[in-house]
Amino acid sequence: MGQDHSDIERVVATDCGSTTTKAILIEKKDGVFRLIKRGEAPTTVEAPVEDVTKGVLNAVTELEELSGLKILHEEDFIKPKKNEKEGTDIFISTSSAGGGLQMMVAGVVKNMTAESAERAALGAGAIVMDVIATNDLRPVHEKIEKIRHLRPDMILLSGGTDGGTIKHVVELAEIIKAANPKPRLGITYQLPIIYAGNIAARKNIEDTLGSDTALQITDNLRPSMEMENLMPARLKIQDLFLEHVMAHAPGYKNLMAWTDVDIMPTPGAVGLIMRTIAKQREINIVGVDIGGATTDVFSVFGEIFNRTVSANLGMSYSISQVFAETGAENVMRWLPYRPNTKDIRNRIKNKMIRPTTIPQTLEELIMEQALAREALRLAFIQHKSLAVGLKGVQQQRTISDAFSQKISGQTIINMFHLNMLVGSGGVLSHAPRRSQAAMLMIDSFQPTGVTDLTVDSIFMMPQLGVLSQVHEKAATDVFEKDCLIYLGSCVAPEGNLKKGIKPVLEINMTMPDGTQIADTIDYGEIKVYPLGVGESVKAELKPLAGFDLGEGKNKKIEATLHGGIVGIIIDTRGRPFNLSLDDPERINKIVKWYKAIDMYPEIEKIAEMGQR
Amino acid sequence: MGQAYTPGLKVSKYTLIQKERILPIKGKTLVKKGDMVTSKDVVATAQLPGSVIMVKVANKLGVLAGEMEQFLQIKEGDQITTGQIIAEKRSFLGLMKDIVKSPIEGIVESISSITGQCVLRLNPTPIDILAYVSGEVKKVYEDEGVLIETKGAFMQGIFGIGGEVMGDLHVMVKEPSRRANVDDLSEEHIGKIIVVGSHVDYHFIKRAVEVGVKGIITAGIDDADVKALLGYEIGVAITGNEDISLSIVVTEGFGKIDMAHKTFELLQSLDGKYASMNGATQIRAGVIRPEVIVTDIDYKDGEIKESEYFIKIGKSIRIIRNPYFGKIATVIEMPTELHELESGAMVRVVRLELEDGEKVIVPRANVEIIEE
Known part of the structure; x- marks a missing residue:
């Protein structure tokens, strides 16, 4: 580490996701770095292989086949680059192969601290596998056996109000110590435990667990009976997940030996790219990276950067959790036909048990994109609840808030102030049509006012993030030329009509070819005006019928709208936008919207077939 | 590309199998390295201390704490049974009597003439760890458990519910595309692991529980039936602790699907043999798949083949x-x-x-x- 990589000419970079390992080859040509090829292979975290490096070798082998280069000699990288046909100067990697976050929580009193701990873990995006309480009536050996069987990724231990009894919480620590749970992520992994209990017991907890676990101590989540303080524990869970759980996977140590710089957790690397975009362009952005096990959301508003990892919302390992969390109706509402619930359930569970498969038919693609909308929507809700300001600023809830389940603090996400929405991850980057990525982001994030939509071309932001730490120019060159794809500006006024249809937006703009556009758009429409990548127009946009584009109800705004692969997208379906499965007009509406943005081929035929 | 890495489930007629058998708390191992064990043998055991019950004897007899001892019919260290008289006071020429009975089975831990209480402790609960597979003890983890190595048929399922069960395998259908009929379930299937073919539904499973079936091996199952059976939706696939009185191993997936011929033929060849089965599944990094094992340590012809991926x-x-x-x-x-x-x-x-x-x-x- 710490080597000089300033003269590199060829880079191989991988991102080991929970489901797929992606490899990219970057080369310097005529003084500029460009993406040459991309390869991928299933991530190898399942027995009997159980070694993430096998997936890396398979993905790089695909790169070799596609590029005609020789990069590997048996199971080793040829470094540095020997000639035009052989070797690479560096190999770097990011990882999120560890997958989702499944936690156990422990507290002294089942209905008090244990419940607060459960809320903290759920709020941080974890799945709570079991709640252990001193008074839960289970014998000690059952608790120990449960911890061993479940192999949690992390344990949140709480108990006792500050200055109260320490005996019970230390007993809980002893149970955890006795369980000595075997990590699911290999022998190099130490189980992270967060202690968020009575401050008077910290020393005892350290003595009990300090040497055998990765113990972290944070503020008591129940400092007094009346006060619940979940935010420090939530943020600590997020940090530890990112730094300690997510990147690890069986074989992680072998991968570390190969890379020229430290392996970066995928959200860390994507976060770097998001911050760079916001800083270079001086804009507010929201970015998302939707993976197989997790969905990471990033935001930069002014100087404030926030990153959340929804640890169990994703498109492969976590797909069934998305379905469980959002409910069947919310998924099925996006399908252009009346779905058979039993069939949908079986299809989703079949993806859960074989997470590396991909949709072959259009019908299966539409179903996965329906689930993707819900994963994105839920991840953004979680981001808004956690993105409440600067880290370290405590948000406290009183006992009445705790019982009423109000979200503490005020989110800093203001959709009117959002300039750009950036999508990354397989389901967005590899959507067969870019209009699908645009529609998925619009439906789930509901951009309001005027927002530019962009997408990571082939899902390479993680690799560019870690590359930016090694060679900034290489990362910037590839990012500008090969990575960020403009889809177009989205114009969406805030407001809703209780009934009927009437005009809600007037548009006046002159297109680059001189065509004048003066349109009035009714409520409930999606409309696209073609405008190419790199082109822009000045537009006058006047909301009607009490709708608002950020300046107030019915107040006209002037905005520069950017073109892209899709074009300028007008969305007058209202904000907040809500589509109900019970709406008798639902199928007609979504067929109309999908057609307007040219989302799928032969959408009417699919709707007709689905009805049968 | 000449070849491509493709993971698959292991369905093997003859392979090497290792199983760690570990106690939840420290106890003692009952076998030594090199011992041959059968799947039903206890290989390690621990005694979980019983809880303590306080009985206010003096209060119940209506005497002072210091007077209690003369009425006691037990002493410290005595074994006691539920309902056994531990103290008795007679009055009015023996016509009236006050009796205190033991609420538990256990031992008398202590007697206090200061508080007038007897402290009774429930008998320790033995925790036995079975071998689960027949084979040779390869390693002994002092006070904790053992590693057993064996050879035999090993079949991974794609998804399962419930924990470890053992019983004779019974194949109920003749073709992998057929499904067993609920009316075919009878006393013949008590304690058995049954192979039901292409699909199983909620009613069949419920009937199998009533009959006393230990395990079901099926090609397919509907998710709606899994939800009805468990009472909740499975989010991330982590199973093994379900309390449904039997275990299920699904070989193909959700819906109605023919069982793969190879899997079915292997199960047919094992019909009537004693099997160990575990439905526990964890589909996340470090995957655990459900399994069916039939050990055959005397099988001589089989050469263990390396798996291909x-x-x-x-x-x-x-x-x-x-x-x-x-x-x-x-x-x-x-x-x-x-x-x-x-x-x-x-x-x-x-x-x-x-x-x-x-x-x-x-x-x-x-x-x-x-x-x-």
Whole structure:
């Protein structure tokens, strides 16, 4: 580490996701770095292989086949680059192969601290596998056996109000110590435990667990009976997940030996790219990276950067959790036909048990994109609840808030102030049509006012993030030329009509070819005006019928709208936008919207077939 | 590309199997390295201390704490049973009596003439760890458990529910495409692990529980039935602790699917043999799949074959996603270039010949190897 990589000419970079390992080859040509090829292979975290490096070798082998280069000699990288046909100067990697976050929580009193701990873990995006309480009536050996069987990724231990009894919480620590749970992520992994209990017991907890676990101590989540303080524990869970759980996977140590710089957790690397975009362009952005096990959301508003990892919302390992969390109706509402619930359930569970498969038919693609909308929507809700300001600023809830389940603090996400929405991850980057990525982001994030939509071309932001730490120019060159794809500006006024249809937006703009556009758009429409990548127009946009584009109800705004692969997208379906499965007009509406943005081929035929 | 890495489930007639058997708390191991054990043998045991119960004897007799001892019929260290008289006071020439009975089975831990209380302790609960598979003790973890090594048939399922069970295998159907009828369940199936064919539904499972079946091996199951059975939705697939009185191993997936011939033929060949089965599943990094094991330590002919994880031309594979879900095919071409699917996605594919001769193209990600 710490080597000089300033003269590199060829880079191989991988991102080991929970489901797929992606490899990219970057080369310097005529003084500029460009993406040459991309390869991928299933991530190898399942027995009997159980070694993430096998997936890396398979993905790089695909790169070799596609590029005609020789990069590997048996199971080793040829470094540095020997000639035009052989070797690479560096190999770097990011990882999120560890997958989702499944936690156990422990507290002294089942209905008090244990419940607060459960809320903290759920709020941080974890799945709570079991709640252990001193008074839960289970014998000690059952608790120990449960911890061993479940192999949690992390344990949140709480108990006792500050200055109260320490005996019970230390007993809980002893149970955890006795369980000595075997990590699911290999022998190099130490189980992270967060202690968020009575401050008077910290020393005892350290003595009990300090040497055998990765113990972290944070503020008591129940400092007094009346006060619940979940935010420090939530943020600590997020940090530890990112730094300690997510990147690890069986074989992680072998991968570390190969890379020229430290392996970066995928959200860390994507976060770097998001911050760079916001800083270079001086804009507010929201970015998302939707993976197989997790969905990471990033935001930069002014100087404030926030990153959340929804640890169990994703498109492969976590797909069934998305379905469980959002409910069947919310998924099925996006399908252009009346779905058979039993069939949908079986299809989703079949993806859960074989997470590396991909949709072959259009019908299966539409179903996965329906689930993707819900994963994105839920991840953004979680981001808004956690993105409440600067880290370290405590948000406290009183006992009445705790019982009423109000979200503490005020989110800093203001959709009117959002300039750009950036999508990354397989389901967005590899959507067969870019209009699908645009529609998925619009439906789930509901951009309001005027927002530019962009997408990571082939899902390479993680690799560019870690590359930016090694060679900034290489990362910037590839990012500008090969990575960020403009889809177009989205114009969406805030407001809703209780009934009927009437005009809600007037548009006046002159297109680059001189065509004048003066349109009035009714409520409930999606409309696209073609405008190419790199082109822009000045537009006058006047909301009607009490709708608002950020300046107030019915107040006209002037905005520069950017073109892209899709074009300028007008969305007058209202904000907040809500589509109900019970709406008798639902199928007609979504067929109309999908057609307007040219989302799928032969959408009417699919709707007709689905009805049968 | 000459070959491509493709994970698949292990379905093997003869392979090496190792199982760690560990106590939840420290205890003692009952076997030593090199011992041969059967699956039902206890290999390690621990005693979980019983809880303590305080009985206010003096209060109940209506005497002072210091007077209690003369009425006691027990002493410290005595074994006691539930309902046994531990103190008795007679008055009015023996016509009236006050009696204190033991609420538990256990021992008398202590007697206090200061508080007038007897402290009773429940008998310790023995925790026995069974071998689960017949074989040789390869390692002993002092006070904690053992590692058992054996050989035999090993079959992984794709998904399961419930924990470890053992019993005779009983194949209820003649074809992998058939499904067992609920009316066929009878006393004959008590304590058995039954192979039910292509599909099982909620009513069949409920009836199997009533009959006393220990385990079900099925090709398919409907998710709606799993939800009805468990009473909740499975989010991330982590199972093994379900309290449903039997265990289930699903070999193919959700819905009605024929059981793979190879799997069915293996199970048929093991009909009547004693099997160990575990439904525990964890589908996340560090995957755990459910399993069925029939040990055969005397099997001499079998040579243990290394598993293969690469597909190549001529190889038999199973398609694991629609529109050909469950079909068996042979690889006839592995093009390097990307191919456009019906969904519009450009991906790497394999060209396959189905069993009926039809030639189809499928994404490489959607096939799974079948071990020869």
